[in-house]
Amino acid sequence: xxxxxxxxxxxxxxxxxxxxxxxxxxxxxxxxxxxxxxxxxxxxxxxxxxxxxxxxxx
Amino acid sequence: xxxxxxxxxxxxxxxxxxxxxxxxxxxxxxxxxxxxxxxxxxxxxxxxxxxxxxxxxxxxxxxxxxxxxxxxxxxxxxxxxxxxxxxxxxxxxxxxxxxxxxxxxxxxxxxxxxxxxxxxxxxxxxxxxxxxxxxxxxxxxxxxxxxxxxxxxxxxxxxxxxxxxxxxxxxxxxxxxxxxxxxxxxxxxxxxxxxxxxxxxxxxxxxxxxxxxxxxxxxxxxxxxxxxxxxxxxxxxxxxxxxxxxxxxxxxxxxxxxxxxxxxxxxxxxxxxxxxxxxxxxxxxxxxxxxxxxxxxxxxxxxxxxxxxxxxxxxxxxxxxxxxxxxxxxxxxxxxxxxxxxxxxxxxxxxxxxxxxxxxxxxxxxxxxxxxxxxxxxxxxxxxxxxxxxxxxxxxxxxxxxxxxxxxxxxxxxxxxxxxxxxxxxxxxxxxxxxxxxxxxxxxxxxxxxxxxxxxxxxxxxxxxxxxxxxxxxxxxxxxxxxxxxxxxxxxxxxxxxxxxxxxxxxxxxxxxxxxxxxxxxxxxxxxxxxxxxxxxxxxxxxxxxxxxxxxxxxxxxxxxxxxxxxx
Numbered sequence: 174x175x176x177x178x179x180x181x182x183x184x185x186x187x188x189x190x191x192x193x194x195x196x197x198x199x200x201x202x203x204x205x206x207x208x209x210x211x212x213x214x215x216x217x218x219x220x221x222x223x224x225x226x227x228x229x230x231x
Numbered sequence: 232x233x234x235x236x237x238x239x240x241x242x243x244x245x246x247x248x249x250x251x252x253x254x255x256x257x258x259x260x261x262x263x264x265x266x267x268x269x270x271x272x273x274x275x276x277x278x279x280x281x282x283x284x285x286x287x288x289x290x291x292x293x294x295x296x297x298x299x300x301x302x303x304x305x306x307x308x309x310x311x312x313x314x315x316x317x318x319x320x321x322x323x324x325x326x327x328x329x330x331x332x333x334x335x336x337x338x339x340x341x342x343x344x345x346x347x348x349x350x351x352x353x354x355x356x357x358x359x360x361x362x363x364x365x366x367x368x369x370x371x372x373x374x375x376x377x378x379x380x381x382x383x384x385x386x387x388x389x390x391x392x393x394x395x396x397x398x399x400x401x402x403x404x405x406x407x408x409x410x411x412x413x414x415x416x417x418x419x420x421x422x423x424x425x426x427x428x429x430x431x432x433x434x435x436x437x438x439x440x441x442x443x444x445x446x447x448x449x450x451x452x453x454x455x456x457x458x459x460x461x462x463x464x465x466x467x468x469x470x471x472x473x474x475x476x477x478x479x480x481x482x483x484x485x486x487x488x489x490x491x492x493x494x495x496x497x498x499x500x501x502x503x504x505x506x507x508x509x510x511x512x513x514x515x516x517x518x519x520x521x522x523x524x525x526x527x528x529x530x531x532x533x534x535x536x537x538x539x540x541x542x543x544x545x546x547x548x549x550x551x552x553x554x555x556x557x558x559x560x561x562x563x564x565x566x567x568x569x570x571x572x573x574x575x576x577x578x579x580x581x582x583x584x585x586x587x588x589x590x591x592x593x594x595x596x597x598x599x600x601x602x603x604x605x606x607x608x609x610x611x612x613x614x615x616x617x618x619x620x621x622x623x624x625x626x627x628x629x630x631x632x633x634x635x636x637x638x639x640x641x642x643x644x645x646x647x648x649x650x651x652x653x654x655x656x657x658x659x660x661x662x663x664x665x666x667x668x669x670x671x672x673x674x675x676x677x678x679x680x681x682x683x684x685x686x687x688x689x690x691x692x693x694x695x696x697x698x699x700x701x702x703x704x705x706x707x708x709x710x711x712x713x714x715x716x717x718x719x720x721x722x723x724x725x726x727x728x729x730x731x732x733x734x735x736x737x738x739x740x741x742x743x744x745x746x747x748x749x750x751x752x753x754x755x756x757x758x759x760x761x762x763x764x765x766x767x768x769x770x771x772x773x774x775x776x777x778x779x780x781x782x783x784x785x786x787x788x789x790x791x792x793x794x795x796x797x798x799x
Binding site for chain 2: 193194195197198199200201202204205206208209210212213216217219220221
């Protein structure tokens, strides 16, 4: 998956005049984004998920 | 009871304000450089370890103190034990001193912002011309720290206007802060995205991003990488200022603590990585456009923001003439807005402390703080201001202020309070529960790492002016030399020239180009930390902060409910 993404991105970069990023740089970039944004999205979802009202015991 | 305590309008407002405070100039000009210097992509690992073992635990601790003890840092710490109150005041005073020069940096950004409204960028498109512009036109730097040589009107006016803006924001309490952060927190992200889109579509950007993301795994074996990660996490999250405790105290006692801490820390880290994209894509372009090595254009701190990046923006004129003014306006506006949330949060935290203890009106407190703050900023607006900015930053921020406060805070909670009970209390109101690892981090990991950081930074800074170069003395044939001072480079090469002086016979040698490693240790204003006036000046600031903290602790509270149990 990462390899395919890298291939597409490399071709796009070449068209724009860049030599493209290395595969290891791509992997670390995707890993960083996944870890940080993943963490942020999960915690924000937990925070703003509608809370269950406590059941009426009477 | 605490009926009169201000409250945030919503949880989201608090989280946004806390993110605004944590995210600042350091995310933009410190993180990308630190990551690049310590393993590139591999820096993610030590950074995350540091975040989990120190950043998040300390953030939970500061939020926890604010929420559960319903007070600013001095009040919350005094509730643990009156003898810890001074740590809270010390944090606020150190924060205030930092704010004095932080506002001046924002003033410099504002000055550049105004200068950006021009068809041709006045600082030129080379690192040398931009450095000359900063030194001669913006800062008008004097010969040394003791030659004040009068004020710099441009920076002074911009800094004073910034203080007026901060006064107007904080004077109405958290209600107005909440309204302002709705605009000032998202704005830098929009501007950052504009810069990223432009940056990654430039020729050479991939080379720059390679430098930022390519992992050098061997760096993980170097202790300095881990130290840099812990330092970055600590300084980036606005810990040790008492801000997070003050902000959290405006939440009700049953508010979430842990998840809010996670969100703040993740958002701060995300911003740092976003900034990395914006910085390295432009640096890659600049290196390719000027046909130079990327390593020679990678800088951190003010040199990045006010020299390299503006020069890279100017270079966009090669593509289209409208680009430099547009992206320059975007960049300097972003710098200013990034800074202002952090700056006014410091004033808000201090005003909260004074309000808690002395029950003065907000207007009175904020007026006093703004006047004192603005008066303090004037010192940094002199022609020697940049030296004193560096000296104060070194003594109060890097070494003997924030880090020491972080250590004391962790000790106070970890060793002199019921840490397990505190954790259970925090967990009882939080969506995410933290386990015993938090106790271990607060009691052992955080103090140990911060002590390590304190010692290493002190040693490193004192060593800095003595950089050895490989150069043989023509007089005595000794091979050990030290770089003595920088000189203007008449040939406009990328690396500055340095005059070397023989360590053995003290003869001044010929000028040499420094290699990249030596050059990176330099910026344009070299402060000799072994020089007595610098040491005295630095320690005067540190001791003054401590003495004022002790005086504020000793003063009798005018609030009858100062340490009373709080209601919900």
